[in-house]
Amino acid sequence: xxxxxxxxxKLQVKAGQANPSPPVGPALGQRGINIMQFCKxxxxxxxxxxxxxxVPVVITYYQDKSFSLELKTSPASWYLKKAAGLKPVGKRNRxxxxxxxxxxxxxxxxxxQIRQIAEAKMKDLNAVDIEGAMQIIVGSAKSCGIEVKG
Numbered sequence: 571x572x573x574x575x576x577x578x579x580k581l582q583v584k585a586g587q588a589n590p591s592p593p594v595g596p597a598l599g600q601r602g603i604n605i606m607q608f609c610k611x612x613x614x615x616x617x618x619x620x621x622x623x624x625v626p627v628v629i630t631y632y633q634d635k636s637f638s639l640e641l642k643t644s645p646a647s648w649y650l651k652k653a654a655g656l657k658p659v660g661k662r663n664r665x666x667x668x669x670x671x672x673x674x675x676x677x678x679x680x681x682x683q684i685r686q687i688a689e690a691k692m693k694d695l696n697a698v699d700i701e702g703a704m705q706i707i708v709g710s711a712k713s714c715g716i717e718v719k720g
Contacts, residue, residue: 573632577601582645585616585623603629603637615641624648643694646710649687653679654716667714678717684708 581597588594588609598605608629616625626642651667654677667676681704688695688703697703708718 573634573636576631576633579603579629579631580626581629582624582626583612584621585619585625585644586613586621588612588616598629601631602635603631604635608637608639611639615639643691646687646691646707647714649690650679650707650711650714650716651677653683653687667716669715671713671715674715675717676715678719679711681718681720684711684718 579597579601581594583594590605590609594609595605598608612627619625623644625644628640628642629637630640631637647667656666656677684704684707685700688697688700688707691707692700692703695703695706697706711718
């Protein structure tokens, strides 16, 4: 007999750095999910990814208090900021794009870098081929204030 699904939870956690502190702990705890088991499973699955990269995860939790993880690829904006070489700023130590996208340029990426990002994100994008995926990534670059050269 199949397990009865109670619900799904979407979180974005840094690869290899899941721990029971907020925001992960409270989000899982109020749904009755074993926090330490999630942290162990997530860190094991993201061990081969770049440490500290944000990883969206969809947690499906069941009536018997078990759960399953579905990992997505890091956001396109994270790949773009990394490729453009934008430095982390502010108290949260995150790279920022342009304050005025379309008017000010925060950085630039090449078409080859766009292709690499599109290939990495292809499984999570709603695109038929790599060219369509590249167009989606170019749109994300424009909205971050990152110029595409070449």
